[in-house]
Amino acid sequence: MRITLNLAQATALIDAAEMSSLPINNDPKLELPIDAGIGGKISPRIALAGATIVLKTAVQEELQSTQIRFDSIIKELQDHGYTEVTEELTTVKLKIEAQGSKTHDKYFDENGQIKPKGL
Numbered sequence: 001m002r003i004t005l006n007l008a009q010a011t012a013l014i015d016a017a018e019m020s021s022l023p024i025n026n027d028p029k030l031e032l033p034i035d036a037g038i039g040g041k042i043s044p045r046i047a048l049a050g051a052t053i054v055l056k057t058a059v060q061e062e063l064q065s066t067q068i069r070f071d072s073i074i075k076e077l078q079d080h081g082y083t084e085v086t087e088e089l090t091t092v093k094l095k096i097e098a099q100g101s102k103t104h105d106k107y108f109d110e111n112g113q114i115k116p117k118g119l
Contacts, residue, residue, distance in 0.1 A: 063100040
């Protein structure tokens with residue numbers, strides 16, 4: 001299955017998942033494994049943790065991809081002599097990098113590893 005989310009939607013889902021606390025111990029129905037769709041069963045807590053890791057990895061890839069795309073656009077415009085445009089795009093790129101750094105630092109440590117929930 002492929003689901004398309006924008007960066008804001010993905011980060012909102014990550015934050016919601018990390019703030020949620022499934023009352024596994026309080027509701028016996030929630031202790032029951034759910035169908036994983038591949039002939040197996042998985043606990044809701046593990047399913048949510050796995051989905052959060054997938055979302056965080058996708059966010060990291062999107063941040064990196066955005067930087068690469070902007071670098072490519074700026075280089076191509078520079079190659080064609082559009083210096084004023086590239087200066088303005090470089091300013092935009094720096095703002096995007098700053099926003100991306102905040103998002104990256106929220107979910108990943110300095111080595112690029114996913115931070116544990118709540119850190």
